[in-house]
Amino acid sequence: MNTIDSAAVPRPPIYTAETYRPERSLGLLMRQVLTSILQEADRRLDVLDLTHAQWLPLFQLLCRPEDTTAVTLARDLQVDPAGVTRVLDRLEAKQLVRRERSCTDRRVVNLALTDTGRAVAEQVPPVLTEVLNQHLQGFSVEEFEQLMGLLRRLLANGEAMRAPVVAPRDEGAA
Template identity: 35%
Template sequence: MKFYTKDNYDPTTSVGFALSKARNVILAEMDLVMKDLDISGQQMGIILSMARNVASTPFELSKLLEIDTGLMTRMLDKLEQQDILARTRSVEDRRMVNLQLTEKGRHIATEIPKRAPEVLNKRLENFSNEEFLEFRRLLTKFLRA
């Protein structure tokens, strides 16, 4: 089924617009609660992914977080300059770069879960449990398409 056609498509009422706007709102609110840690909402994803051993290379992070490699490199450069992560060359393959959180990065990783839920819970406060589960299910379905 096609929900949009050239005749009924309005970018400001499309699902894409709503998802983009929702992402921007969440990132701005995450930026605020992470401000004193000197990280952004986007950087938060990198730090948590590394802390939870989900990704340890720039390529893995780019793929997981759907961030292009150029932006990922710039974000990693900034985190390295802030002494939040360190880069090392792989011993097995010198072309590969491994990432590790520094002590400061590990501390920030413990702070994120104390702050991020308040942002999401505030946005979800008018949802029933059933609505929340359905919303999450539908987003997952949308992302699999």
């Protein structure tokens, strides 16, 4: 059976400047879906007195607790380090997070959940799974996997655009 790599087959562009309309924008639709998910999660997590900007770092620290700094947290969350520092100040004031000097490098300040912070952070995954499952209502497992695969392809295409272009090496040069 012959299979053709779908990426190798030239296809006409999906969007053109002449026919582009915001209501058909993939980016706008993805933003609306994300906003819907985050607003509902925020609404449900409001009982914990947390905003999206606060529960997301707590959840990240719960998932990846070792050697996390404000810089690595900002990178992982794809947000501005200064913004993360402000959020961490609030979380520290709520006694949910603490900053600890590294034992191996005193210049490094690692982040850790307090016991209270861990208890709060552990309440986030059940809420997120409920919100996500409600957004996926009516989807089959196969449709979900297909959607995830398509989104990964979009992401890979975006990453490929940002990859540095390497000039071919001239084998005859000394």
